[in-house]
Amino acid sequence: MENDSLYEITVYTENQVGLLSTIAGMFTRRSLNIDRLVVYPSGIEGVHKFKIATRTSASMARAVVLQLEKKVDVIKAFYEIDDERSSREAAEVRNFLSMRERQKQ
Amino acid sequence: MxxxxxxxxxxxxxxxxxxxxxxxxxxxxxxxxxxxxxxxxxxxxxxxxxxxxxxxxxxxxxxxxxxxxxxxxxxxxxxxxxxxxxxxxxxxxxxxxxxxxxxxxxxxxxxxxxxxxxxxxxxxxxxxxxxxxxxxxxxxxxxxxxxxxxxxxxxxxxxxxxxxxxxxxLYEDVKCDFIRSYVPVPEVDDKLIAQAAEMIGKASRPFVVFGQGVLLSGAEKELAAFLDKGDIPAGSTLLGLSALSSDNPHYAGMLGMHGNLAPNTLTQHCDLLIAVGMRFDDRVTGTVATYAKQAKVIHIDIDASELGKIVPVELGIHGDAREVLSRITAAMKPSVRDSWMKKVVSECKAIEKDKVSDPEINPAEGPVRPGEVIARVAEVCGGDAVIVTDVGQNQMLAARYSRFCKSRSFISSGGLGTMGFGLPAAIGAKIADPSRKVCLFVGDGGLQMTIQELGTVMQDSVGVKIILLNNNWLGNVRQWQELFFGKRYSFTRMMNPDFAAVAAGYGITTVNVEKRDDLAPAIDRMFSDDAPFILNVHVKEEDNVFPMIPPGKSVDKVMLNNKDWFEYGE
The missing domain is CATH 3.40.50.970 (Thiamin diphosphate (ThDP)-binding fold, Pyr/PP domains)
Known part of the structure; x- marks a missing residue:
């Protein structure tokens, strides 16, 4: 069995109505839980950018990216392991919360 | 405006x-x-x-x-x-x-x-x-x-x-042949073509598995030329049928669960598997864990997401089958392969004929078998008709015993397996090309799922030939119940209407066939004109489609009948 990692999948799309549900549907179909979803203008005129984090295997991340790219209005899709950055961020949050806990006492 | x-x-x-x-x-x-x-x-x-x-x-x-x-x-x-x-x-x-x-x-x-x-x-x-x-x-x-x-x-x-x-x-016609986010026909790098030609040149037992992609890209001639030059045998998926003529010397038969012994055996004994315009459906691969593990794999497909989706590939070529095949053919050296694969094909064909096909299409006695109906229709049509199927035993048997000499002659619901597909699809096919014979093979279950379309046949005089393989069962499910569910026939027995009476209501001629001797004359009568026709054949009731690769098995472990198994080399 492959190990799961937290992947960040980035999707560049045309600005078309309904793409959010199209993209979300690709994850739902494979029972992939979306840990994080951000949508914003990409900086390239008329191009939107989705960033979706999900915990899965490398082969599943690759399959999702290829099938996302198949959608007519999807321009490009990428995937990368998000684990390191995300665990650093999580550690920061945990530190912050425990600091606040101490401050409360 | x-x-x-x-x-x-x-x-x-x-x-x-x-x-x-x-x-x-x-x-x-x-x-x-x-x-x-x-x-x-x-x-x-x-x-x-x-x-x-x-x-x-x-x-x-x-x-x-x-x-x-x-x-x-x-x-x-x-x-x-x-x-x-x-x-x-x-x-x-x-x-x-x-x-x-x-x-x-x-x-x-x-x-x-x-x-x-x-x-x-x-x-x-x-x-x-x-x-x-x-x-x-x-x-x-x-x-x-x-x-x-x-x-x-x-x-x-x-x-x-x-x-x-x-x-x-205001109306002005708009043309659309370019969408910037959509690349329908990708460019293929020369390096990949050269690499494929080299792998094929080095292989001693290459084998081609092709699917509907060949038909969709119009690559029928390119496929035949590729097989000729490389001296490579080929097997077809269900939807690839008719892309290669049934009598092409390189054609080894249909792949998969109810396919022929030869292509399924070659899959497990080749050293290079070349997949063209097909997607390794589970009905083709059997258990993927043992599928063609001994072989290197080249996969050519126009859909990049298919490459490596099911079967890991040494070389994935994202491109149009016609273009890729013609470029590889040009780049490779002509070969004459050792006779081992030809020997496997002829041995498999002989065993299958003896154990499966002959008893199905030439039974000496007993009730009419569906295979003999299909084989007889194939003989009369000479491989020239459009064969449409519904889903189930009728579909697998029609795929097995039909013959094709013209491309785009087989229409079936492959991936979804939609019962009720057959009759309306046959109507569409006949309207698309009224000059061709269109023969629908359908079961009593599937026909009743869209039987209302007999009204369309009537209103537009659509000359489809409906061959009803009527066994009063949902045959395919019944077969699985017999083989894998302890003969517990849960809700698969069907009480059917008088189909001739139903058809008469639509003004469609029906001939009922109960006995073997009546079959050939009824088929001749069916093809005597271009009018809609129902041939209602009462076939053997509890019949199974063989050969069969049971679910979860490797494609070279095949049931020949209820007791005999086949595996090459045994």
Missing amino acids: LTGAEILLESLSARGVDTLFGYPGGQIMPVYDKLYDYSDKLRHILVRHEQGAIHAAQGYARIKHAPGVAIVTSGPGATNVITGIADALIDSTPVVVIAGQVASTALGTDAFQETDFIGLTTPITKWSYQIRRPEDVAWAVARAFHIAGTGRPGPVVLDFTKDAQVGQA
């Missing part, structure tokens, strides 16, 4: 569309009203249920090699085509569905016959779009046809609001 409805019909004509399969209703009435004035340009086939419209459009598309068009109303009209849309997606069939929708001002209000059709069909379409303004109609239609028919073909939905149908706009 034209109305949106008129712009739709003008745009369809501009795309070369001349036939629509449809059913009117409230929210598509403005289009139907204008259609009344377009009857010289657009032939409308009134089906009896919207599912019939979409399957007929699919059958039509497979013969025409161009998108079929279905037109329906909103709400139930739209939801009734969903099965066919899912079928067209998984079988890469180009169809454009035009559905009425409530006025854009009423969207989201739970108006009468409103459904979120885009939401319902997003996961099963190649593209879908809601037309809310008459100004967008020409653009949307042009884009829909471009997307449906290019690359890996598929279904497209246009959800057409009523106010966009009646509103007016």
Whole structure:
């Protein structure tokens, strides 16, 4: 069995109505839980950018990216392991919360 | 200024569309009203249920090699085509569905016959779009046809609001052959072609598995030339049938669960597996864990997401089958292979003929077997007819015992396995090419799923030859119950109507065949003219389709009948 990692999948799309549900549907179909979803203008005129984090295997991340790219209005899709950055961020949050806990006492 | 409805019909004509399969209703009435004035340009086939419209459009598309068009109303009209849309997606069939929708001002209000059709069909379409303004109609239609028919073909939905149908706009035809985010035909690097040619040159036992991609890209000649030059045997998937003539010397037979012994055996003994325009469906691979593990794999497909999806590949070539095959053929050296593979093919064919095919198509006694009906039809048609199937035993046997000498001659619901597909698909196929014989093989279960389309056959005098392999069972499920569920025949026995009486109500001639001696004359009578005809053959009731690779088994471990197994080399 492959190990799961937290992947960040980035999707560049045309600005078309309904793409959010199209993209979300690709994850739902494979029972992939979306840990994080951000949508914003990409900086390239008329191009939107989705960033979706999900915990899965490398082969599943690759399959999702290829099938996302198949959608007519999807321009490009990428995937990368998000684990390191995300665990650093999580550690920061945990530190912050425990600091606040101490401050409360 | 034209109305949106008129712009739709003008745009369809501009795309070369001349036939629509449809059913009117409230929210598509403005289009139907204008259609009344377009009857010289657009032939409308009134089906009896919207599912019939979409399957007929699919059958039509497979013969025409161009998108079929279905037109329906909103709400139930739209939801009734969903099965066919899912079928067209998984079988890469180009169809454009035009559905009425409530006025854009009423969207989201739970108006009468409103459904979120885009939401319902997003996961099963190649593209879908809601037309809310008459100004967008020409653009949307042009884009829909471009997307449906290019690359890996598929279904497209246009959800057409009523106010966009009646509103007016200036009409100017829009061309669409470029969408920047959509690359239907990718460029293939010379390096990949050279690498493929080298791998094929080095292989001692290469084997080709091909699918419908060969037909969709029009690569039939290129495939045959490739096999000739490389001296390579080939097996077809269900939907690849007829891409290679049945008597091509390199053709080893059909792959998969009920396929032929030879191609399934070669899959497990080749050193190079070359997959062309196919997607390693589980009915082809059996258990993937043991599938062609000894072989290197080259996979050629126009859909990049298919490469490595199921079977790991040494070389994936993302491209059009016709172009890639012709370039590899040009780049490779001619070969004459050792005779080992030819020996395997002839031995497998001999065993299969003796153990499976002969008892099925030449039984000396007992009830009529479905295989002998199919073989007899194949003999009379000489491989020239369009063979349409429904789903189940009729489908597998028709695939096994039909013969093909013309491309695009086999129409079946492969990926989705849609019972009820056969009759409307046969109607669409016959309308697409009235000059060809169209033979439908269908079971008693599947026929009753869309039997209402006999009304369409009647109204438009569609000369389909309906061969009903009637065993009073849901045969395929019954077979699985017998083999894998302890003979517990849970709800698979069917009490059937008098089909001849039903057909008589539609004015369609039926001949019932109970005895073997009556079969050949009845088939001759069926082909004596081009009128619709039902041949109702009472076939052996509790019959199984063999050979069979049971689910979860490797493709070279094959059941020949209820007790004998086959594995090459044993």
